[in-house]
Amino acid sequence: MLGECHAHIIMDGKNYKEAVALHKSGVKEEVIRAHFRIWGETGITFVRDGGDALGVSGRAKELAPEYGIDYRTPIFAIHKKGHYGGIVGHAFSDWKEYHSLVCRAKKEGADFIKIMISGIMEFGAFGVLTEEGLPENEIRQMIRIAHEEGMTVMAHGNGDRPVRAAVEAGLDTLEHGNYLKKETLDLLAGSGTIWIPTLAPTGNLLGCGRFPDEQVKRILRCQMDNIRYAFARGAGIGLGSDSGAYLVPHGQGLLDEYEWMKKAVGEEKETELKERLTESESRIKKSAVGK
Numbered sequence: 161m162l163g164e165c166h167a168h169i170i171m172d173g174k175n176y177k178e179a180v181a182l183h184k185s186g187v188k189e190e191v192i193r194a195h196f197r198i199w200g201e202t203g204i205t206f207v208r209d210g211g212d213a214l215g216v217s218g219r220a221k222e223l224a225p226e227y228g229i230d231y232r233t234p235i236f237a238i239h240k241k242g243h244y245g246g247i248v249g250h251a252f253s254d255w256k257e258y259h260s261l262v263c264r265a266k267k268e269g270a271d272f273i274k275i276m277i278s279g280i281m282e283f284g285a286f287g288v289l290t291e292e293g294l295p296e297n298e299i300r301q302m303i304r305i306a307h308e309e310g311m312t313v314m315a316h317g318n319g320d321r322p323v324r325a326a327v328e329a330g331l332d333t334l335e336h337g338n339y340l341k342k343e344t345l346d347l348l349a350g351s352g353t354i355w356i357p358t359l360a361p362t363g364n365l366l367g368c369g370r371f372p373d374e375q376v377k378r379i380l381r382c383q384m385d386n387i388r389y390a391f392a393r394g395a396g397i398g399l400g401s402d403s404g405a406y407l408v409p410h411g412q413g414l415l416d417e418y419e420w421m422k423k424a425v426g427e428e429k430e431t432e433l434k435e436r437l438t439e440s441e442s443r444i445k446k447s448a449v450g451k
């Protein structure tokens with residue numbers, strides 16, 4: 161069974177505000193345990209989290225061995241003050257603060273550094289993000305500082321410009337990466353960056369009624385076409401469902417992600433797909449600090 165390369169143990173796939181609120185006055189261990197049990201029942205033995213601001217994924221890391229799960233976390237994500245990322249981490253307003261957050265994550269046991277370089281998807285409108293993303297020089301600086309501290313970098317990024325800057329700066333893993341242009345996909349394919357395109361949070365919205373289906377379909381189609389293009393050019397692609405996101409339950413989310421991914425590259429390429437996803441997963445496992 162392939163591992164889950166992008167999950168949020170703090171969320172529940174239903175209502176993130178309520179899920180996060182459960183831990184507001186202290187980490188609720190039973191919630192973490194319930195999610196680990198589901199992964200165990202699904203046969204998932206590797207999980208990589210996106211971090212959170214309340215210490216939930218940090219506690220989860222301590223509990224994971226009880227479930228035979230190799231669980232990796234950045235502890236919390238790092239975002240620039242005034243930009244997206246508050247629900248998953250802490251903010252910086254200058255480079256001194258950024259550097260000390262990187263050092264704090266390391267000290268608290270982070271396996272890698274998670275950074276936020278752009279906004280999130282507006283699923284109701286194709287091509288629209290909640291914000292366009294940080295300037296290129298700031299993205300490069302965030303990656304450089306984390307690398308200098310000996311940490312690999314996971315970046316939440318959508319939109320062509322910020323993602324291209326991150327890949328050029330030697331980003332280790334790109335999360336989501338919606339709306340990339342061909343040149344950036346070519347660049348990605350020739351780089352060491354592993355792309356985790358998270359199709360389930362888009363695909364699983366179809367028919368739910370929260371957003372117009374024709375917009376969701378366009379977003380999904382665009383991402384699937386890009387995956388097929390990058391896959392054919394040898395890009396490192398990994399399997400991660402963003403489980404915990406709306407309508408992406410832990411466990412089942414990864415099975416859904418695999419089905420969407422198969423549709424993207426073509427059912428006839430399933431054997432190669434499995435091999436390539438496995439290879440990306442083992443690269444991710446090896447690159448984490450302290451393993």
Ligand SMILES: [Zn+2]
Pocket residue numbers: 166167168210402
């Ligand atoms: Zn995520």
